[in-house]
Amino acid sequence: KVPDVAIQRLSIYLRALRKLEENRILSSLKLAELIGTSDGQVRKDLAYFGEFGIPGQGYQVKKLRREITRILGLDRTWKVALAGVGKLGSALLVYPGLRESGFPIRVLFDNDPAKIGKVREGLRIQSSETIPQVVSQEEIKIGIITTPAEAAQKVTNQLIKGGVRGILNFAPTIIVHPSELKLKNVDLSTNLETLSYFLK
Amino acid sequence: KVPDVAIQRLSIYLRALRKLEENRILSSLKLAELIGTSDGQVRKDLAYFGEFGIPGQGYQVKKLRREITRILGLDRTWKVALAGVGKLGSALLVYPGLRESGFPIRVLFDNDPAKIGKVREGLRIQSSETIPQVVSQEEIKIGIITTPAEAAQKVTNQLIKGGVRGILNFAPTIIVHPSELKLKNVDLSTNLETLSYFLK
Ligand SMILES: NC(=O)c1ccc[n+]([C@@H]2O[C@H](COP(=O)([O-])OP(=O)(O)OC[C@H]3O[C@@H](n4cnc5c(N)ncnc54)[C@H](O)[C@@H]3O)[C@@H](O)[C@H]2O)c1
Ligand SMILES: NC(=O)c1ccc[n+]([C@@H]2O[C@H](COP(=O)([O-])OP(=O)(O)OC[C@H]3O[C@@H](n4cnc5c(N)ncnc54)[C@H](O)[C@@H]3O)[C@@H](O)[C@H]2O)c1
Structure with missing residues (x-):
């Protein structure tokens, strides 16, 4: 079971990713710096939801944004x-x-x-x-x-x-x-x- | 280190205690029922902060209220x-x-x-x-x-x-x-x- 705080951090990662250039490749360390957490925490959080990055390279911003949007159910409108x-x-x-x-x-x-x-x-x-x-x-x-x-x-x-x-x-x-x-x-x-x- | 969620629950226990008759003796089970948690969770939460109840009997509402008020720093006004x-x-x-x-x-x-x-x-x-x-x-x-x-x-x-x-x-x-x-x-x-x- 995924802890609520990890889901909340996912929402904060998404907000940070929305401000970045789409085609950029981002390391988990850089993403951690953007939201004031640790490299290990970012990897642990994302691991709850699947495999996202290219090992040794990092995450493509556009792809990670799309994935987190899907995971959080934000690919639709909620009245x-x-x-x-x-x-x-x-x-x-x-x-x-x-x-x-x-x-x-x-x-x-x-x-x-x-x-x-x-x-x-x-x-x-x-x-x-x-x-x-x-x-x-x-x-x-x-x-x-x-x-x-x-x-x-x-x-x-x-x-x-x-x-x-x-x-x-x-x-x-x-x-x-x-x-x-x-x-x-x-x-x-x-x-x-x-x-x-x-x-x- | 006390987890934030335990401190937040303390504040919810206090809100429930404020509605009760002061001289009443309350079991951890009864307090748990009032806020929708388990007997074990109440005892675990309170144990972070010290010994409060009379073993086998329970907690005196007035005394527990006073203790939690002190622990949360609510015995004063915060501008x-x-x-x-x-x-x-x-x-x-x-x-x-x-x-x-x-x-x-x-x-x-x-x-x-x-x-x-x-x-x-x-x-x-x-x-x-x-x-x-x-x-x-x-x-x-x-x-x-x-x-x-x-x-x-x-x-x-x-x-x-x-x-x-x-x-x-x-x-x-x-x-x-x-x-x-x-x-x-x-x-x-x-x-x-x-x-x-x-x-x-
Ligand atoms: N309104 C809501 O229901 C709501 C809900 C959730 C979150 N928020 C958040 O709360 C904040 C306020 O929202 P709002 O709807 O009241 O906005 P608002 O525009 O009505 O009020 C913002 C106020 O902050 C003042 N301000 C701007 N810069 C300042 C500074 N440097 N120092 C002091 N004051 C400054 C503005 O002059 C304005 O009076 C926003 O960050 C918003 O995202 C609002
Ligand atoms: N105002 C704040 O800044 C603030 C901050 C934190 C929490 N709250 C909490 O938010 C809630 C609302 O606060 P408020 O300041 O807006 O109060 P308010 O009295 O201005 O608004 C409450 C509204 O709820 C309506 N209402 C009452 N019973 C209802 C029912 N059965 N069904 C539908 N509507 C009903 C009332 O007619 C009124 O329009 C309160 O529980 C309050 O404790 C308010």
Whole structure:
């Protein structure tokens, strides 16, 4: 089983490779320098996924980029559903980085009657009661949760019911979910508390 | 050396403990159930930091809460500097969760002349050229970076010069830093690309 951190590093390698000249041949040492890790770590990470370089020479940038794009499933677009169109949800909605990396937000949900029916960035906010039907019709596989913590579990269950298989959760709470669902938590407090642990 | 993930779990245990009755005695199994992990994982995590429970009985909630608060350095307030008062920075600025968990934002920096001097949430936006002096005067040890990617390295260097020792970086870029600085990246694209890896 590949550790999550190796998959995350793959995404960082890809970002570095995208800035380089396509036809260049790159050594694992050079790639390691670009992202601030070691030569051995690069080779170990890539070895999880197959044989890529020409032994003794290195990797062709274009080829390695194509391979990592395929491995990360980025050779297609993943439509995203966002639940909770509040301050954080609205910042994510207008963030160009999502669409640019192939994760365009395509459906919006909220449970505030004052917001349902309003249009934001060309999308009509729908009632979160309709999450299962709408995500299933739109064949959406990824959800982002930016609701208050107490609503996150219910919204997760609704997304799963509609066929969503991956969730990025910003609400600071533990979500119970079946193992088939891949859940990533982005937890501001936990990140800050890890910092204070080291600084104390 | 304690793995980062164990420290992050400690912060999640603390959040669960805060919701419980203080004088309760809790078994590691019960604590594990609350956060969706295993009994063995709870004991292994806590063992990194010392002896806490009464063997055969469990942990007293009040005592364990106090211990974890001390271990994470949360028995004090950590003033935070925020650089880049744009869409994401502004959402973080009004987010009550930061102040509530003991990380109040106390200084704001930006390099946009139209923003410098403006007041947001009672704080005057200062020029990012003054970062080293201001964070040093205010004895700020934690910085949050919500600038564009191309400004993040420069801002990091300015924060380090002012004595900041921990940084939470939201800009999607690799930051080169001395090992004494503790840096946590919150990278939306990497999180989403980890999801697409599993869903493909
Ligand atoms: N704002 C930040 O900077 C920030 C930072 C870190 C984490 N968070 C977390 O992100 C979440 C959102 O924060 P915010 O500041 O945007 O809050 P907010 O109150 O501005 O927005 C929350 C939105 O969720 C909606 N909502 C509530 N229940 C819902 C449901 N069942 N289905 C769909 N929508 C529902 C609300 O109507 C509202 O529009 C919170 O859990 C918060 O702890 C926020
Ligand atoms: N908006 C989001 O939802 C989101 C999500 C994930 C990541 N990010 C990342 O967070 C960062 C901020 O995104 P945003 O959407 O808020 O962008 P934004 O353009 O709205 O805000 C950026 C702010 O940084 C300021 N700035 C530029 N150079 C600076 C410097 N040297 N010192 C201090 N301030 C400086 C700008 O004047 C502006 O106010 C970006 O790196 C972005 O990739 C944003």
